Every structure is written in C-alpha cells, then in structure tokens.
Amino acid sequence: MRAIHVDEPMLEFRYGQRMVYPRDGLFLFGPGDGGRAPINFGVIGTPAGVARFRKWMGSVGNLIEAANGDPQHVPFPGYGAAFASAWPDQPPYVIDIIDPAAVSRALRLENRNEAIKTTVDLYVDPLVAAANRLEAPPNFWFVIIPEEIYKLGRPQSSVPKADRVRGSVKLSKSAARGLMLQPTFFPEDLEAAKIYQYATHFRRQLKARLLKDRIVTQIVRETTLAPNDFLNKIGKPIRRLEDPATIAWKILTGAYYKDGGRPWQLADVRPGVCYVGLAYKRQDNNSDDRFACCAAQMFLSSGEGVVFRGALGPWFHSESRQFHLSEDAARNLVEMVVGEYRLMHDGQAPTELFIHAKSSFADPEWKGFEAAAPGTNVIGVQISDAKDRMKLYRPGRYPVIRGTALILHERRAFLWTSGFAPRLDTYLGPETPNPIEVRIHRGECDLKTVLSDVMGLTKINFNSCLHNDRLPVTIRFADAVGDVILAAPQTGEPKLPFKYYI
Template identity: 65%
Template sequence: MLYLEEPQLEFRHGQHLVYPRDGLYLYGPVGETKELPTIRYGVIGTPDGVGRFKAWAQSMAGFIDIPPPGPRSRAVEPQHVPFPGFAAAFHADWPVEPPYIIDSLDPDEIEQTLRIANRHEAVRNTVDMFVSRLVAENNRLESAPQFWFVVIPEKVYELGRPKSTVRRDDRVAGEVTISQRRAKELQRQPTLFGEDEREAEVYQYATHFRRQLKARLLKERIVTQIVRETTLAPGDFRRESGMPIRRVEDPATIAWKMGTGAYYKAGGKPWQLADVRPGVCYVGLVYKRSELTSDKRHACCAAQMFLADGEGVVFRGALGPWFQTDTKQFHLDKDAARNLIKMVVGEYTRLHDGPPTELFIHAKSAFTDNEWRGFSSACGDETNLVGVQIAEARDDLKLYRPGEYPVIRGTALQIGERHALLWTSGYVPRLDTYMGPETPNPISVRVLRGECPLTTVLADVLGLTKINFNSCLHNDRLPVTIRFANAVGDVLISAPMDGEPKLPFKFYI
C-alpha cells in the first residue's frame, strides 16, 4: 500500500494550502491581480430571471456566513467556509448592478416553444432565442462582456434535456415534418434538390439545451455561465405544501462555486498546483459518437491540454471512423493521432517558447501501436511522451478501515510496476469527513506507453483532481483530463462545428 500526500495549491504571495476556499479566503487568487481589476459580466434571461439575478449579485458583494448546524450535523463542519465577498476573495471588483443586461425573453414564448412535439425542433428554437440575442448584443457593443450569465427558467431545465417529455395534451405542432429516421436515410441517399436535407438539419442539433447553447456559441467566442432561477432564489419556487421545489446548497457554498467560475471565465486564475515540475503538459483524449450519423463507427475526437497552472485548451480533431465496434473502444489512425498532438505541442511551444519536456496522454482506453506511432511522431526527442490509461475500478476492490470514516484519500494499492488502484475520494483530514454517499471506489491508473515512475504518475493524477475552476471543491474524483471528457465531447456533437478548432477550456464548461 502507498499513501500520497494531499497536493498543495498555490495562492497569492506564493502561499500553499490544500483547500481552495481556505486559500482564497486568507490570501486571494494566484498571480498578479492587477491584470483583472474588475469583472465585466452580462446577464440574459426573462425579466423575472434578471430581477432574481440582480438580487443575488447584490449579495455577492458582501459577507455570506456558513449555514447553522442542522439536527444531524456536527457543531462545526470544517468543509463550510464563509464567503467574504467577491472583492475580498478574488481581489477584483464585482459590479452589484450587471453592466450588460438582456431581459427581453418572454417566459410564455419560451414555454410554448419547449412544448413543440418534435424535441429537436423545440430545443433548437429555444436556444435560438438566447443565441440570437447574445450574438446581436456582442456585435453591437464596442467592449463586450468577458462572459454572460444565462439565467434559465425551470421549464428550460425540465424540458431542455434529452429524456424530457411533454404531455400529449400539452404538445403543440411545429414546422418540421421529416422524421429522424428519414434524416439518417438522407445521409446515404440524398435528394436531387436538397429540400428534405434542409429540413433534416434540425436533427444535427442536440436535444440538450445547455450543450447546444455552448456548441452554437463556440464560433462566436462567447463564454457563458448557465444558472437556474431556482438556484438564485429557491424561496421563490415552492410546492403547495410550502416546501421549495428543489433542494439547493447553502448560500455561501453557491457563492464560492459561482464566484470561482465567474473569476475564471472572466480571465482570472483562482489557484494553481504548487511545486509542479517545469515543462510538464497533460492531455486528455475526448471521443464522442453522434446519434445523427448512419455510420456507427463515426465519431469526433478532441484533445484537452492542461498546463501546470490549470489553464486548459481544447483542440478539435478530425471526424472519422474512430469507434471500433468489436472492442467498443475509440482509436485514431496514425495521421489523425499525429495531427491532434501536433496541435497540442505547437500551442505549448507558442506559450512557452519551447516544447514540453514531459507530455502525458490520459485516456479511458488503451493505445494501439499505430495510434501511438502517430502520437510519438508529433513529439521531438526533447519530449518524454507517456500514455496513461485511467479507468473506473468500482467493482475491482473495496477497502475498509476501523472507525467512523473510510479509507483516506490518496491511498494507493500497487498491483505491478506500472499499475495501481488509486483512491481519489475518501476521508479528507482538512475537512475531517468524507463527502461521498457510499464506500469510496478507486480508479485504475496504468502506465501503458513510455517511461515514468508510477508514483509520479499517481501524484500527478491526484493533483489533477484539484483544478476544477467551474467549482470550488476540495477535489473531484476524476482528474480534470478525464472528468470533463464527456462534457466536452457532448458539446462538440451538439451542433454543426465550423468554427475555430482551438479554444480555451472555459468555452465548454
């Protein structure tokens, strides 16, 4: 058995702590705060939604205390940290009045659109309402906001997801008459004049509001933070019994999470991993199949590049027959593999005036010989290329220990020279608790290609569970290279892609 120390995070003045909220509360974000003196954000929503956002924005400027202990809580819950106010935590001004406002969305029109029987048409038309206004406003402004808060009514959340349904009596007719099955047939046998194909284009858009909105705004380079009205003002939405329609986290926790996301999407860097080896670069491979194609092997691919400071860039690769129906795994051919990593190395070289000394490729599946030759050909002799498979190991092994709490986070069981099970979740001494609902499960970490000490790889993976800037948690269970692979892939297949193939990670989350 091995135990890996909890990775340290770096904050302002070079201070090191393990919990993001501690570091931001005591010291502030890492780096030079003068580069981001104020947060320039916009908000779009219905009049009521924007009104609720304004009230919440006012609260972000001040101190928000931790919740009082509940009947089943301890007197002190160390995971809770008061929110000191945005300026105190992030050393940047927070406008209590949104600098840019779009409040022309009609809630009745949104709900009527969401009730269209064809779900692809319903969600696409709903997204149209937001996208058209955001693009028009961004083009009109000389100095556009750094990002937009998109405040959505609860109906958008309820009916803007793939498995959502509208009751038959509530459905309204749309304009699309062609079926999804017919749309797939047209890919193999197109018509002479293309009229059916134009109507079938609606099926290129996903039935998930969030993913489609993100996808369609990529080419416009508009960053968004989507938030439900019920998150901002849960007390405004109650059942007949008087209870809130949904349970949300306490106001301080919401402020920490949304404040961190806002600071990051505005261009700030909340924290970074401390004492990281110079010249290291991590890449997570992303694959996603679309249900809209008639070829089951057809999939998109992408690479997420993450640097030591936590900054991420997504590179969109080529579409192709990457899904292997026999093994149920994704693999690139040599040329596609080379081109994908060539983009990564090129961007790293541009940022650092030289190629990485270490490049770790993280993937859920193994690497074929042909694929690895492609990756290797994109790297020079000065780069040590290492391929790491990170997979679920929920059913492989359960560890228990005496006492009230489970195995300590950072515990590892080495199975061989190049393979170990790593517990990235578990009891956390700083929090004096385990935040999960069940016995912690390990992940499998296996060095499949290249050479690097296993303990170094494990320590890197553990560190990469701590740089989720879309939240402000102590850690995630999966490293950021794998954690967001599905989310990025979902965005890539949610609308036709014809924009910039390289964009910062913040556009996708």
C-alpha cells in the first residue's frame, strides 16, 4: 500500500490556452471551440415566468461582479465576453401561453401518474408543435417552471387531501401491473393502463417525451431567476441561492453547450481514446423485477457525449445485486459505440476503449464487449463509492489534496476526486472527503493512467461550470440517463447526443 498524487488535469480553451478552472479559462480566453454564431434558443413558460426570464436576460449580457474575493468566485463577464457568441436583447422564440391555473389544477390531480403526465402535456404539446411548424427551430429551449412544479412534480411529492382534484383515471397501478401478467379482452383497460408507463417526475418525463422529436431543453425554476419575487413571512427569499455570477456561469455554460458549443476540452489526452459509461435502470412497471434498460454513454476528450439506448432485458442479478448483459446484448451495444466513433474519426476505430461501470464485468458480457471492438485495447474499469470505507487525514486546516490516491494493488486504488483544491485555496465539501474505488477489472492498462483519466473525466460536466465533480462524467450521470430512458415509452432513435438527457 502506498500513496501517490495524480496531477490536476489541465483544460484547453480558446487559442490553445490551458487552465485548471473552467471559469478562469472562459473569463480570460473564451471557449475551446473559439466561439459560435449568435446563440439560438427559445423560451417557454407562463406569462410571468417568461417575463422573469426576459428581465434576467438583460442582466447576464453584461458584467456581474463576483460575490466576494474568495478564489472560487469569478466575475461573470457577460455572455458575449465569456463565450465569444452574441447574446440577444430578447428571446429569439417565445411560447408564453402556459396557463398557471391549468398547471396548478393538473398538479393536484388525485392520480399522481395522471397529474404529472397532464402537467408535462402542457409543455410538450406546444414544443412539439413549434418544432413541426418552424422551418429553423431553435437549438434548445429554456423551460421556465413555477415553483409548484418543483414542489409537486416529483415522486415523493404529496398533495394535501383537501386540495386533490378527481381526474379521469380509474384503473389502479396494481391493476395495471396485473394486466401484464393476465391480458384482458377489454381494450379500454389496456389503454387506461398506459398512464403508468410515464414517470411521476416532471423533469425526467419531459426530457423522455422530447427525445423522439429531438428537442433539447434547459429547465430553470422561476425562483432561480427572480429570488426576490418569492419571499417568506419575514421578507426573505424562500430559497437560499448562490450569488448571481455563479448562477450565470452555471446556467449559461449549459446553454452554450446545448446550443452546440464546446466550452472546453481536456488537454494532453492520448489520441484514439474513447470512454464509455454503462447506465442501468430497473423497470418498475415490469412484472419481472430482473428487467432493466441499459444504455452506453460515450465520451471523447473534447467532452462530446452520445447516449446509445441498449436492449431491455433481465440484466439485474439479485444474488449479486449487480447488472450484467448477455453476450449478444453487450456486443450490440459496443458495436453501436464503435460505429459512431468511426463516423466521427474518418473511419478509424478507437485504439483504447475504457468501459466504466458500477458493477463488475461477467465473462459472457466481456466476451461480447471484446468481440465488438477487434483490434482495440478494451479495458473494463469498475468505479464505486468508497464512502466511509477509508478516511485519510493530513495535518493542518484542510483535508487531503484532490488527486490523492492510495494504491492497494496494481489494479486497484482509492482515489480522492474531492478534497483541497489549490486553485480554489479551499475544500468546498461539508465533511471529510470520501474516496471512490477504482479497479481495473478486465483488460490491461497502467493503473496511474486509469486514475489520471478518471480525474480528467470529473472536469467535463458542461451542465455546470464547476472546478470538478466528485464522480467522472461516465458514472456521474448514469442514473440520470436511465431515469430519463424509462420515464416514458421510447420508440425513437436509439442514439442521441448526451445534451438531450441532462
């Protein structure tokens, strides 16, 4: 057992300039792709929500000072200065016909599946209509939601009994599950049961239902845009939010990415490397609890990501509490990945293919993975949360430095992806940082190379402009991707860019 330090990965910005902190690079140099044409987006919401968005738009076109002098706080220079792309005075496309009364009534329908689907209908229908009507639709839509959607639009949300509204769904969830085991001769029952194919989570269902029509969204709460419009009894905002500059960095970095831009990319990445994260999600409404969906998330050093929807099957194994594909399913999934990689690299296959998963890799699925990528060095890396399994301390005020690794074996280590960050001159976490466990489960590769790659993959989350995440992007969004795939019936293209899911 020995301790080493993995260097903080560098990011590359405009003019080939390198920094470790995304906000520094964007503030000083601009995005890695050199900037784009004026941003092209739409906004949808209630009249009040769209009005709040318009007001917020005016503030982010110019400099927003940092909250204080702490190193992690960087002024937001204005969208145009940060991203070398023009920011409009008004939204290019507007849908402000969402009726707040209709939203409020839909959210209070007694049956929760009906409530969320009806609420999502209010947004999906006009978005799809606009996509079909416009010759040149926007690249993405800001979806501005009232606070009550956030409060009542999640699985654990509960509407007070006195406020519930009777809807049209009479079939219970248990009866709908029973129809899967014993078919009925009554087509109206089968039709009524379809409501339970839709998740009781507004965000996931909205994303899932827009996949078929290839509509990208950025969901923002009204309280984020105008916190002082929503006060509690003592006159304080009902939410404790970050400072305006930080909010602008986070929302608009995601917006630039969803508009088609590349804010930054990893520097010094080996040519021919491809990273794949496996995402699994069990299907709640299936009579067989082994059934789960599988997806592969492909990421390149540029941060480009593509999600491939795999087959639904009995991938969950209760004895090990892990997910494993069949040989055929594994081969088919990675064949899609390699095929897409070839399209993006003039027909060249990757030289190294790293497959990241929370589970280990069984013999049949590994045989399928290798068969799908002949001539490529395929490495299977198991990444798991090692919370409370190991604590490491050092003298002084701050915890261990981010990048500290404890080598347990030539193929296994604990890696502290969170910890003291020298650029920030602090540790931003609330408790002693916990490591993740990184294990080379299949294939051959130097462990330090794998650890360095994992550190780099904690820095390409374009949905938020942070110094780093705790988990690599291949694992960080695995559950979120699975949640979206199963949030509504899927019949569209099995391969879509990552930005559709986040």
